[in-house]
Amino acid sequence: MQQAVRSAQNQWLPPPMDVVKINFDGATSPKKKKAGIGVVVRDVNGLVLASCAKIKHEPYKAVEIESLVAATTLSLTTDLGFQRVILERDSMEVIQALRENTQPLTPTGLPLEDVRRFSQNFDELLFSHTKRDGNIVAHSLAKYALSIPDFLV
Template identity: 50%
Template sequence: MVDGLFVEEDAKLIKKIPLSQHMSEDSLYWPYTTLGNYTCKSDYRFLKEEEELQLNAQTPPICHKRVWKEVWQMQALPKIKYLLWRACCNVLPTKQALMQRKILEDPICERCKRVVKDSELLSWMIEKGKSLELRAYMACTIWNQRNKVRLNLQASPLHQVAAQLAEMLAHFKASTEASGMQVRSNGSRGNGGQAPQAGFVKVNFDGTVFGELNKSGVGVVIRDNNGVVLASCSEKLTQAYKAEEIETLAAQKALMFTHELGFQRAILEGDALGLIQALKSQKQNLSPLGSLVEDVKVYSNHFQRVLYSYVKRNGNSVAHILAKHAISIPDFQVWIEDVPSHIVPFLYSNVTHLH
């Protein structure tokens, strides 16, 4: 029917709109908050962002994918990466930025006594054949030194800056290499969630989008408090939904699958923090996702009790791989007390984290 009434492009967009399972009236919503409710704080933030966009129109931020990739993958302290990210977005409180916001009137640098443009500060980031880590530490050191001079604090002489930053970078690399295995192992702990209390089953869900194929996938795994798999499933959907939409649909399908198997007390766990917060919230959700979130809440009334839990992605790996597996099945597939063979290693890893 949709294909017959609309042109092809419009029909595709319409069919990608997920429909709610219950009747709901249309309503206006505020697009700058998670729940769609208007707040003075969000309005103020919106106006300030608009103002800054106009101020920075002549000096657009660096958006090249290669630059972002190199910045976030370089071997450096998180604060160094964050400084470079802020510099790329033109949000550092430099003289030029503060003058644009009418906070300062004097563009002269306290140390070099010259007018310095932000573009000069950032140009070294994309030079080829240079050590990005070394130059990142250099930028951070110079930034800190200039701030000390500005605040009349003791600063290092210029001829010592290069030696200090080289020593700092060498110390970071040495300590990272020495504790690399420990950092990785510690980072994996606490991300696998906790075992459910007796009488409850844990239902992990996830959704994924196959954009090029115009498909989406849902994965669900149900386990008891010992980590034993009670059931799992993968389902392929015929539309490529948005990421937040497929996560919400996956949560609903996870509850439906759990209820069909006869479980009455469940902990619904996923790696979409915004969705979990929305499910826990008692406030009215006016956002475009509100009706889908309400569907999940309404379906939870079929259970004696449903709890909601957030877990990081590596603690939700089994459900994630089941969602990815959906592209290789006709439409819907169920495994009772089992998972596909290629997921078993991830299952053992999750069980170890649960205990």
């Protein structure tokens, strides 16, 4: 397994051949006490191989939902059987946390530990940072998730 961070791009760029790129995002609605998760898996041609939107009926803070989204993303990816993966997010803070091997004493610690556990299932796992425009599909799915009853794949 190899981990790396790429520099931020303004638009979505395809992964290399035989690798899937997974963009993920979270959205919160403190007023409604809900959070949404959005994940999209694409290949070298930009073809969507899988996507999901999931609602969480709890008032997560932004940093908490972002860590939970990462764990949910890797769980889904493991279930789908992809082995060579780039995880891409528009939060550099989350990407850096995913790369570090420390155990934070924060509410995000448990989801990040789940991420580390799931990370062992891949032949290649890279972490990439993009700007919001490069993550717009996952962001839209996360916002959409705030209006669904449960989980859509």
